Amino acid sequence: MDSRGGKVQRRLSDLKPGEGGKIVRITGPPSLRRRLLDMGLVKGAYIEVVRKAPLGDPMEFLVKGYNLSLRKEECDNVYVST
Amino acid sequence: MKDRRNYMRGLGLYALVLGVIYVSLGLMEFILGFFDMFLGGAPLSCLWIPVDLFGGFSAFVIGLTYLAAVRLLKGEYESISYVLVATMLSTVFGVLYVLIFLANGLSAYLSGEEWSWIVDLARPEIWLFISSTPLAYSTWSTARKPG
Amino acid sequence: MSRIREVLGEDPEIVLAERRYDWISKVLPKVMRGARPITLSDLLDKALLDKYLGIPIFLALWWALFRFTFDVSAPFSDLIDMFFSRLGEAVEPALGGGVLSSLIADGLLGGLGSVLVFIPPIFFLFFGLSILEDSGYLARAAFVVDKILYKLGLHGRSFIPMLLGFGCNIPGVMACRTIDREEDRLLTIIVNPLMSCSARLPVYVLISSAVLGGYAVAGIYSMYIMGIGLAIAMALLFRRVIPYFRGRRSAFIMELPLYTVPTLRSTILHMWERGFLFLKKAGTVIFIGVLVVWALSSFPWGAGLEESYIGVLGRALEPLFRPLGFDWRGAVALFFGFIAKEIVVGTFGVIFGAGGEASEEEIADVIRSENIFTPLTGYAFMAFTLIYIPCVATVGVIYRETNSWKWTLFTVLYELLLAYFTAFLIVSVGHLLGFS
Numbered sequence: 001m002d003s004r005g006g007k008v009q010r011r012l013s014d015l016k017p018g019e020g021g022k023i024v025r026i027t028g029p030p031s032l033r034r035r036l037l038d039m040g041l042v043k044g045a046y047i048e049v050v051r052k053a054p055l056g057d058p059m060e061f062l063v064k065g066y067n068l069s070l071r072k073e074e075c076d077n078v079y080v081s082t
Numbered sequence: 083m084k085d086r087r088n089y090m091r092g093l094g095l096y097a098l099v100l101g102v103i104y105v106s107l108g109l110m111e112f113i114l115g116f117f118d119m120f121l122g123g124a125p126l127s128c129l130w131i132p133v134d135l136f137g138g139f140s141a142f143v144i145g146l147t148y149l150a151a152v153r154l155l156k157g158e159y160e161s162i163s164y165v166l167v168a169t170m171l172s173t174v175f176g177v178l179y180v181l182i183f184l185a186n187g188l189s190a191y192l193s194g195e196e197w198s199w200i201v202d203l204a205r206p207e208i209w210l211f212i213s214s215t216p217l218a219y220s221t222w223s224t225a226r227k228p229g
Numbered sequence: 230m231s232r233i234r235e236v237l238g239e240d241p242e243i244v245l246a247e248r249r250y251d252w253i254s255k256v257l258p259k260v261m262r263g264a265r266p267i268t269l270s271d272l273l274d275k276a277l278l279d280k281y282l283g284i285p286i287f288l289a290l291w292w293a294l295f296r297f298t299f300d301v302s303a304p305f306s307d308l309i310d311m312f313f314s315r316l317g318e319a320v321e322p323a324l325g326g327g328v329l330s331s332l333i334a335d336g337l338l339g340g341l342g343s344v345l346v347f348i349p350p351i352f353f354l355f356f357g358l359s360i361l362e363d364s365g366y367l368a369r370a371a372f373v374v375d376k377i378l379y380k381l382g383l384h385g386r387s388f389i390p391m392l393l394g395f396g397c398n399i400p401g402v403m404a405c406r407t408i409d410r411e412e413d414r415l416l417t418i419i420v421n422p423l424m425s426c427s428a429r430l431p432v433y434v435l436i437s438s439a440v441l442g443g444y445a446v447a448g449i450y451s452m453y454i455m456g457i458g459l460a461i462a463m464a465l466l467f468r469r470v471i472p473y474f475r476g477r478r479s480a481f482i483m484e485l486p487l488y489t490v491p492t493l494r495s496t497i498l499h500m501w502e503r504g505f506l507f508l509k510k511a512g513t514v515i516f517i518g519v520l521v522v523w524a525l526s527s528f529p530w531g532a533g534l535e536e537s538y539i540g541v542l543g544r545a546l547e548p549l550f551r552p553l554g555f556d557w558r559g560a561v562a563l564f565f566g567f568i569a570k571e572i573v574v575g576t577f578g579v580i581f582g583a584g585g586e587a588s589e590e591e592i593a594d595v596i597r598s599e600n601i602f603t604p605l606t607g608y609a610f611m612a613f614t615l616i617y618i619p620c621v622a623t624v625g626v627i628y629r630e631t632n633s634w635k636w637t638l639f640t641v642l643y644e645l646l647l648a649y650f651t652a653f654l655i656v657s658v659g660h661l662l663g664f665s
Contacts, residue, residue: 030243036482053376060540140584150279160272
């Protein structure tokens with residue numbers, strides 16, 4: 001948890017299926033950030049957890065009207081405000 | 083609205099019956115297959131229960147998928163997804179066993195060997211597939227129109 | 230470049246992407262309205278990606294694909310087999326029985342027949358795979374199994390190359406280009422040959438139908454499982470033991486497309502493209518390989534099989550394979566399998582066809598009647614064939630993709646050792662359990 005800018009920020013990987021939030025910031029190496037951006041994960045975009053894979057990882061998200069799957073390791077770099 | 087709820091319940095009951103049949107069939111096929119493969123012979127032979135380890139597993143999985151639709155009985159619309167997938171799996175395996183039946187027939191015709199067609203046709207999954215088609219039709223047409 | 234970064238305080242590409250989406254998000258609400266309704270795809274995903282049912286359904290679908298590939302295609306293989314047997318029988322007397330007639334009947338027709346028999350299962354496999362891919366299920370399969378792959382030292386993106394490896398290891402190895410980190414890519418390449426390619430299928434079909442009886446299909450299925458298991462075990466082992474493979478790994482970012490009903494046209498097109506790749510390979514390398522085998526087994530001309538060059542070679546290799554229960558014929562077949570694994574079958578065909586044409590059925594009969602394999606050693610032979618060495622063409626591609634003789638040689642060596650060890654283990658454990 002991190003409370004920059006007054007609002008509560010959570011890691012994307014901590015959300016449960018059905019929960020969602022606005023993307024606040026994305027950390028990690030530039031190559032990863034660029035690829036996430038290419039898939040539509042930009043600041044201010046709304047992203048929602050659809051489900052986890054049968055073994056708990058990766059996770060499936062609904063973002064910009066399509067379904068995207070990311071590993072928890074990648075979601076750790078994405079912070080959302082709920 | 084009440085009609086729709088009852089309709090969903092009907093579908094759920096249909097799925098449940100199929101689920102119970104598939105699960106018990108799959109278990110028996112699996113157990114017989116297991117005995118036959120690892121313990122030197124199936125303990126009983128019955129025309130309508132194939133000795134098939136992996137086939138039994140598959141039938142068992144289909145059955146579980148039907149059973150997972152149990153919440154349709156409470157009128158929960160989204161549980162229809164289990165029926166959609168289960169009927170699809172029923173179709174995949176039903177068609178598969180029909181194709182195997184035809185292929186074995188063709189093989190026998192080519193080689194001139196005798197063909198125990200009744201064994202190939204007594205594959206319960208074929209008949210379970212046929213009895214699942216009305217359910218498949220109603221669930222798939224319900225799911226295709228939104229709302 | 231660095232100046233731009235200074236001014237923006239960010240990578241320029243990232244800023245560009247953000248601006249682009251910024252604009253889109255301003256325009257979108259003006260042109261689109263309403264929440265996303267529950268689609269058929271959402272409903273199907275709920276069950277197909279279910280927490281408990283997801284993996285069992287995945288396994289059941291693979292089993293259906295295998296039955297479809299092997300059982301349904303069988304009569305078409307019979308048809309081709311019959312055609313070449315009859316042709317050989319018809320041609321040989323007409324040519325008079327010398328070297329030339331043997332070359333044409335046993336070498337050319339026999340070789341061609343033993344390759345073409347496997348066209349039906351390969352096309353059926355690709356037909357089924359294309360349906361799974363075009364419908365959108367294949368991406369889900371990667372989603373369902375990624376954690377296992379990841380835990381076991383591979384990457385979610387390794388899934389596609391490994392899957393292609395089931396068809397042929399060459400496109401499998403080449404597809405590893407999509408993995409961005411060097412270590413992940415190299416690891417996926419060197420375990421890829423353990424994925425049981427379609428060329429190994431003929432060997433399984435032959436041996437299992439000869440000695441495994443009612444368990445033929447289950448035996449074949451277990452080969453695929455064994456290949457996957459060993460690939461994982463090796464990946465895990467290399468990841469731990471070889472310093473080069475330790476370290477961070479690349480990301481898994483993948484879209485799950487909407488399900489669609491695959492069209493017959495595109496499915497057949499996909500099937501044809503991939504099947505044709507096999508045909509092309511079969512038409513050249515394998516065919517030449519079978520001719521070489523014919524020559525080695527027919528010369529010195531007039532000598533019995535055991536005195537021929539092939540027999541001498543087999544005898545020399547026999548002591549090495551004794552502990553596994555293979556005799557000189559098995560050793561020879563494996564030796565030639567290096568050219569391409571389906572030649573193992575062709576070799577048996579030529580060895581047993583001495584003086585006549587050996588169809589697949591006849592080969593299986595000889596294996597049974599001459600007791601070349603027991604069910605146990607036959608199974609060990611299948612495992613050995615699965616593992617022992619990638620074919621010449623795959624070795625070439627591995628070299629091209631890794632650009633290193635060191636890793637290429639490493640792949641060949643570890644697979645040889647692993648094959649020997651595994652086959653030995655199967656035979657030993659089998660003996661302990663009372664099989665012969």
